[in-house]
Amino acid sequence: GAVVSQHPSRVICKSGTSVKIECRSLDFQATTMFWYRQFPKKSLMLMATSNEGSKATYEQGVEKDKFLINHASLTLSTLTVTSAHPEDSSFYICSARNSGNTIYFGEGSWLTVV
Amino acid sequence: KQEVTQIPAALSVPEGENLVLNCSFTDSAIYNLQWFRQDPGKGLTSLLLIQSSQREQTSGRLNASLDKSSGRSTLYIAASQPGDSATYLCAVTGANSKLTFGKGITLSVRP
Numbered sequence: 001g002a003v004v005s006q007h008p009s010r011v012i013c014k015s016g017t018s019v020k021i022e023c024r025s026l027d028f029q030a031t032t033m034f035w036y037r038q039f040p041k042k043s044l045m046l047m048a049t050s051n052e053g054s055k056a057t058y059e060q061g062v063e064k065d066k067f068l069i070n071h072a073s074l075t076l077s078t079l080t081v082t083s084a085h086p087e088d089s090s091f092y093i094c095s096a097r098n099s100g101n102t103i104y105f106g107e108g109s110w111l112t113v114v
Numbered sequence: 115k116q117e118v119t120q121i122p123a124a125l126s127v128p129e130g131e132n133l134v135l136n137c138s139f140t141d142s143a144i145y146n147l148q149w150f151r152q153d154p155g156k157g158l159t160s161l162l163l164i165q166s167s168q169r170e171q172t173s174g175r176l177n178a179s180l181d182k183s184s185g186r187s188t189l190y191i192a193a194s195q196p197g198d199s200a201t202y203l204c205a206v207t208g209a210n211s212k213l214t215f216g217k218g219i220t221l222s223v224r225p
């Protein structure tokens with residue numbers, strides 16, 4: 001079946017540095033990918049919708065300059081957390097939509113900023 | 115704005131018990147509803163997906179039902195096992211394929 005690969009699954013970075021998380025659709029083309037973030041003891045919240053070849057659409061309250069999303073190809077979207085701070089530590093997960101409008105989730109990435 | 119509620123936030127049951135996890139949503143205009151499992155420090159695992167036109171889905175010891183008109187879904191776990199201990203998330207898919215998640219129910223099955 002279709003698989004969405006997310007990498008890295010875990011990352012620790014120093015405060016002030018940037019970290020990139022990749023989301024790849026392995027056996028289908030995804031014109032649209034979604035990025036979610038999970039806060040402790042809260043729901044997964046949609047951060048942005050990533051469309052191939054165009055700028056991402058960010059949800060209200062999400063800083064687009066801090067969370068850079070690039071969807072350069074039909075199988076890859078990246079989320080870059082710039083100038084990371086400890087409060088950015090979280091679980092980030094992506095999902096990808098295929099041509100049949102089925103959504104597949106990556107396994108998520110745990111980010112710890114120290 | 116869609117809101118998904120899962121109550122209680124945590125549940126502890128003895129092994130072998132049949133249990134029901136509840137999920138409610140405010141906007142019945144959904145395309146589908148999914149139940150996920152999340153283990154501590156791990157990613158999401160999709161358990162069951164119910165299309166808006168369906169009433170239920172079954173997989174092994176799991177059965178999920180959907181009553182779209184009343185905005186409710188239940189996940190039934192039969193003969194619970196310690197390995198079922200995890201957080202169970204409910205999510206509905208609305209317009210533009212955006213998912214809205216509940217906060218999850220943390221289940222603990224005691225041996």
